[in-house]
Amino acid sequence: MAKIIENGIEREASCSEELFAMRDSMDVLGGKWKLMILRYLTNRTDQKIHFKKLERGIEGISAKMLSKELKELEMNLLITRTIQDTKPITVTYAVTEYGKTVFPVTETLVNWGLIHRDKIKKSMNSQD
DSSP: OOEEEETTEEEEOOHHHHHHHHHHHHHHHOSSSHHHHHHHHHHOSSSSEEHHHHHHHSTTOOHHHHHHHHHHHHHTTSEEEEEEOOSSOEEEEEEOTTGGGGHHHHHHHHHHHHHHHHHHHHHHHHHO
């Protein structure tokens, strides 16, 4: 069970509180692209990424969807959007310190996904 601290006192969250928390997390991070965008930005050594680089780096995402998802991630304080004073004007994106707290979630999903993909491949090979 998850822990909640209220008024300095720690207690276990009820099942319904955990489900509400899960729903809130899915509202912020859910969908096909948000976690992928955060993971891509977190993995980059060049801290500030241009829109086109993001679009090219995340296979299958459209410019319209990327723009929508970036706005939502910014609204939820997970990324920053910085307008560069260049000609033409360029915009860069970076993960915030708060956004970096999502890294353990994406790390767990990546590890699970690698194991799952391997398990499915082995299952398919054994059926042949």
